Amino acid sequence: MVDDDVLGSHRQELRRGTIVLACLMALRAPEYGYALLKRLDVAGIPSDGNTIYPLLRRLEERGLLESEWNTDESRPRKFYRTSATGTDLARQLLTDMTKLTASLHGLNGGTKR
Amino acid sequence: MTLMTERYLAVVLRSIPERQRADVDRELRSSIADAVEDRVAAGEDRPGAERAVLEGLGEPSRLAAGYTGRPLYLIGPEFYPAYRDVLLKLVAVVMPIVAVALTVVELAGGVSYVDALLAGFGAAISTGVHVAFWVTLFFMFLERAEVTREARTEMANATGRWTVDRLPEEGSHRVGAGETVGEVLTTMLTIGGLLFLRDLSWVTRADGEVVPLFDPALTTFWFPVLAAILALMALIQVVVYMAGRWTITLASGYTILQLAFAVPVVTLALRGTLINPTFAAEVGWPPLAAGDGLVMLALAAVVTFVSAWEIFDAFRRARRAHRTQRAVAAGQIVSQ
Numbered sequence: 001m002v003d004d005d006v007l008g009s010h011r012q013e014l015r016r017g018t019i020v021l022a023c024l025m026a027l028r029a030p031e032y033g034y035a036l037l038k039r040l041d042v043a044g045i046p047s048d049g050n051t052i053y054p055l056l057r058r059l060e061e062r063g064l065l066e067s068e069w070n071t072d073e074s075r076p077r078k079f080y081r082t083s084a085t086g087t088d089l090a091r092q093l094l095t096d097m098t099k100l101t102a103s104l105h106g107l108n109g110g111t112k113r
Numbered sequence: 114m115t116l117m118t119e120r121y122l123a124v125v126l127r128s129i130p131e132r133q134r135a136d137v138d139r140e141l142r143s144s145i146a147d148a149v150e151d152r153v154a155a156g157e158d159r160p161g162a163e164r165a166v167l168e169g170l171g172e173p174s175r176l177a178a179g180y181t182g183r184p185l186y187l188i189g190p191e192f193y194p195a196y197r198d199v200l201l202k203l204v205a206v207v208m209p210i211v212a213v214a215l216t217v218v219e220l221a222g223g224v225s226y227v228d229a230l231l232a233g234f235g236a237a238i239s240t241g242v243h244v245a246f247w248v249t250l251f252f253m254f255l256e257r258a259e260v261t262r263e264a265r266t267e268m269a270n271a272t273g274r275w276t277v278d279r280l281p282e283e284g285s286h287r288v289g290a291g292e293t294v295g296e297v298l299t300t301m302l303t304i305g306g307l308l309f310l311r312d313l314s315w316v317t318r319a320d321g322e323v324v325p326l327f328d329p330a331l332t333t334f335w336f337p338v339l340a341a342i343l344a345l346m347a348l349i350q351v352v353v354y355m356a357g358r359w360t361i362t363l364a365s366g367y368t369i370l371q372l373a374f375a376v377p378v379v380t381l382a383l384r385g386t387l388i389n390p391t392f393a394a395e396v397g398w399p400p401l402a403a404g405d406g407l408v409m410l411a412l413a414a415v416v417t418f419v420s421a422w423e424i425f426d427a428f429r430r431a432r433r434a435h436r437t438q439r440a441v442a443a444g445q446i447v448s449q
Contacts, residue, residue: 033140034147050171053144054179057137069139075147078140 019047021097023055024082024090027065032077056080064089117163118145124173129180137180145170188252195355196252202294203244212237251351288430293354300347304340324392331386335377342374358434364427375420382409382416 022045026036033053040047059065064086070077082090122141129137145166152162170176178185188196216233220226310326325332349367353359381387385404393402400406 032143032147034144034151038151048171049144049148049169050176050179053141054176057133057180058182075143076139077143077147078136 015045015047018045018097019051019055020059021090021093022047023052023059024064024086025094027080027082028087028090030068030079030081032070032079036080059086115160115163117160117167118142121145121167121170121173125177125180128174128177128183133180184256186256187249188256192252192256192355195351196248198290199252199294199297199351199354200245200248202290203248203298204241206294206298207244208237208241211240251348254348255351255355288353288358290354293350296350297347300343300350304343307336307340307343324395325389326392328386328389331381335381339374339377342370346370346374358438359427359431360434361428361431364424364431367427368424371420371424375416378416379413382413385409387412 022040022043023036026039026043031039033049033056036056037047037049037052040052056065056067060067060080064083065080066083067078067080070079122138125141126134126138145163148166148169149159149162152165153159157165175185212233214233215236216229219229219232224232327336346367349363349370353363356363378387383404385402385406387409388402390399390402393399401408403409
């Protein structure tokens, strides 16, 4: 049985590497911070506000996201949307991710034989 | 928004740069409110929901660091090897020197062997603590300073794509640790010398008052300034070591500092305002302080020469390092 601490820390490492990709993919439809957090959670990619909120800003600074304030509703919200560059990056990263998953499955099959 | 959230936001925003502050404030406020509303809608009481949301966001200074990208450590992995190197070498060189020097001075002053040894040992310890403190402060600054960007990139280039060709060889222009330690040590000794000279005098007037060697008006302003410039020079030496070599940018910065040091010193010497005239009169040799006297002319000449050499040397080494790199990049074998 794997120690819970060990599992937890390795899981965290694994997720840290994929959270940028998850944000870039999810934000092809504009969304504000808290709603994105919930959407990722529902999609099975749980994260925290203290990870996502600063990350959105950093991705925006690098031009991978665009943002706009929506003040139509009672509470003003900052909506983020993946930019063209961001979409390109997401596409490439997703390809890599798929290849990586296939490779890992390949390795897994290799040990069974 | 209740007081709890306001207090939380105040701590987060404190360390966020002015230009982003309002935006981060507005966004965090709405994010917190959204999360609280969600919990309340699920049946939690409002104060409990707010507390849970804020605790979920975690320590405010950590959240702020996420926004600013500022490190939450003193010295990171990029600088740590150099930090350890410089610190250990400096301490290993300086402490024994101080111990021996002070013991000898004390013995010459006629105290017992035990007292002299104790004095030397004590001075060595306190010097070691000082060196450790200043070196740490230095690197802490390097870790955070914008000016080290270039050095970081160069370090990344030097360490990131490592090939066997990068192994140091005879005659390569890589700046070594020993050299850097020597340069930094010299600069530190000069600073120490400046601060020591400031209070130095062996001349007392008939009424018992001490006549200082340097113009007192000078020592209050110029000495700290010159010491600060020297400290910056030492900083550049460390950056050069981190980068592995001199670059034109670094040499330019070094030139500015050299000029900032040499021009005032030479000007003061030639104007005759460096040495206290009263001191010169008291020792019975007025030309000592005079701007056109032999001593001041010699001092001005030496300072000019040393600065000019340092500037020339920095640029020469930057150019050589550049050429070596180009040669290595072109695949030529570099051996001299």
